[in-house]
Amino acid sequence: MLKVENLKALYRGVILALDGVSLELARGEAVAVLGPNGAGKSTLVRALAGLLPSYEGRVSDGRIELGGRDVTAAGALAVHRQGLTAVLEGRPIFRYLTVRENLRAAGHRLPAGELAARMDEVFHWFPRLAERSHEQGGYLSGGEQQMLVLGMALITDPKVLVVDEPSLGLAPLLVEELFEVLARMHREKGMALLLVEQNARAAMKLAHRVYVLEHGRVVFEGEREAAERDADVMEFYLGAGAGGFLGAKRYRRRKRWI
Numbered sequence: 001m002l003k004v005e006n007l008k009a010l011y012r013g014v015i016l017a018l019d020g021v022s023l024e025l026a027r028g029e030a031v032a033v034l035g036p037n038g039a040g041k042s043t044l045v046r047a048l049a050g051l052l053p054s055y056e057g058r059v060s061d062g063r064i065e066l067g068g069r070d071v072t073a074a075g076a077l078a079v080h081r082q083g084l085t086a087v088l089e090g091r092p093i094f095r096y097l098t099v100r101e102n103l104r105a106a107g108h109r110l111p112a113g114e115l116a117a118r119m120d121e122v123f124h125w126f127p128r129l130a131e132r133s134h135e136q137g138g139y140l141s142g143g144e145q146q147m148l149v150l151g152m153a154l155i156t157d158p159k160v161l162v163v164d165e166p167s168l169g170l171a172p173l174l175v176e177e178l179f180e181v182l183a184r185m186h187r188e189k190g191m192a193l194l195l196v197e198q199n200a201r202a203a204m205k206l207a208h209r210v211y212v213l214e215h216g217r218v219v220f221e222g223e224r225e226a227a228e229r230d231a232d233v234m235e236f237y238l239g240a241g242a243g244g245f246l247g248a249k250r251y252r253r254r255k256r257w258i
């Protein structure tokens with residue numbers, strides 16, 4: 001469904017944010033991309049969505065294939081038409097528009113009947129949005145805003161949904177609730193899901209496979225079970241085992257050689 005080969009991305013012609021990333025996402029699969037701050041996760045999302053030029057960035061090498069088509073240089077609209085919707089970090093909503101108006105804006109290309117049906121579906125997944133449908137986006141809580149951006153993505157009925165750090169700044173219980181909905185949505189709708197997260201514990205609950213990104217490179221790739229068996233990944237991202245700070249240092253030392 002989605003295939004990324006040896007992707008390199010630069011900002012302002014000099015800042016190398018992705019340094020040869022390859023990954024795959026099969027139809028209906030859920031994959032997590034984990035990594036610390038500055039690893040290149042958001043850059044990957046922007047590249048997949050065709051949005052790097054809006055950030056003074058560009059793909060300098062490699063290839064992105066979506067549904068068998070080369071979309072490396074296709075641009076945001078073409079990528080979207082090919083079935084990929086990305087939910088960017090930072091909950092980009094229209095703060096002065098109501099929940100309903102935000103959803104309508106996201107689905108403005110749809111015929112009226114279809115838009116109404118999709119909006120009902122969003123309210124089915126996120127009943128809290130239905131309750132607050134006439135509230136301005138800016139007055140919603142962080143969790144509700146995250147539901148709204150996911151709802152705005154859902155309106156477009158994507159084949160591939162890419163979500164950048166949905167858990168950021170949310171209370172643990174809310175993260176759990178949000179990820180449960182994401183997991184059910186992914187299962188029942190059969191869409192492929194690429195989840196970019198720092199919250200490894202939450203992401204690994206619903207991912208079939210895991211990639212770990214560091215300094216713009218993939219330093220681990222495997223089934224979720226393999227990630228759970230990998231002492232380094234577990235220590236560094238989940239704080240498991242006796243590693244703690246020393247474990248994290250050991251992980252960094254080892255990964256430097258990859």
Ligand SMILES: Nc1ncnc2c1ncn2[C@@H]1O[C@H](COP(=O)(O)OP(=O)(O)OP(=O)(O)O)[C@@H](O)[C@H]1O
Pocket residue numbers: 011012015016017035036037038039040041042043044055056198
């Ligand atoms: N618009 C930009 N212009 C210049 N450099 C950028 C820009 N956006 C990101 N970078 C740089 O690219 C590198 C990767 O950043 P990116 O935001 O992709 O990482 P990340 O893994 O998403 O981190 P975080 O979890 O903190 O969001 C960093 O060194 C960052 O400073």
